[in-house]
């Protein structure tokens with residue numbers, strides 16, 4: 001089946017948008033998910049024209065909200081009987097601690113629980129594909145942190161001068177741990193799951209925070225970051241390359257398998273994170 005069906009979150013900007021562009025050029029059916037409806041419809045239109053591919057659709061969802069994740073999963077499952085590729089990419093850093101309307105710390109909600117819930121809700125559709133891939137965009141920023149199970153909402157983790165960096169690091173660590181635990185659960189099925197670091201990428205990442213943080217990040221990106229095209233190479237590789245067919249539970253950077261931190265490889269912590277993520281998403285049904 002060459003006409004792959006692929007859902008990409010955070011596909012209206014940055015790494016996700018370029019990933020969508022390149023996969024759209026392959027003739028794949030794409031479902032783009034992001035929070036801004038106007039921007040999303042515009043990007044879908046632009047990608048349809050750029051890729052000469054009419055099978056590019058937009059679905060609006062604030063993925064920090066579990067009710068939106070559930071709605072979008074339901075809508076997708078109703079229309080498409082199978083999903084060949086799921087790319088969990090939408091993510092952000094929040095310099096000031098915030099909680100969603102559902103009472104969850106926003107970094108945890110968007111960067112981890114969204115990946116966890118969306119993937120689990122779409123697993124039946126992924127299993128319906130002959131060979132399916134789950135690609136989770138994580139980060140090298142996971143290095144040096146551990147999941148603090150006593151402070152998942154990062155109340156103590158938000159500190160002056162460090163802002164939301166710790167919460168972000170933990171959420172990206174969670175992406176890698178979730179991927180490993182998921183791959184174990186998918187053993188014996190036709191679905192693989194891998195995570196990746198895209199590189200330090202010149203995107204809109206962090207810009208919504210404003211202030212000194214956004215300014216410093218902007219300067220860093222201007223001089224030290226790679227292009228969004230380069231940053232999209234590893235997600236595109238994991239989504240489409242025959243070289244990684246059957247490869248699962250691994251972490252990649254620069255299109256090569258890498259070893260994540262010891263904390264990311266801790267199986268007991270991975271299982272604990274899975275259990276707590278189930279609890280934290282169960283109430284939203």
Ligand SMILES: NC(=O)c1ccc[n+]([C@@H]2O[C@H](COP(=O)([O-])OP(=O)(O)OC[C@H]3O[C@@H](n4cnc5c(N)ncnc54)[C@H](OP(=O)(O)O)[C@@H]3O)[C@@H](O)[C@H]2O)c1
Pocket residue numbers: 009010011012013014015016033034035036039061062063064089090091092110137138139140197198199200201202203204205206
């Ligand atoms: N940039 C880097 O250096 C870097 C490094 C390592 C890892 N990463 C990871 O790469 C991924 C993509 O980042 P990026 O650099 O491409 O960032 P970006 O340019 O800010 O793009 C983020 C995308 O996510 C969407 N999004 C943000 N919040 C959302 C929400 N609540 N609900 C739905 N969609 C939402 C955005 O939609 P809007 O268009 O509506 O804003 C946008 O499409 C993230 O997971 C990030 O952690 C980035």
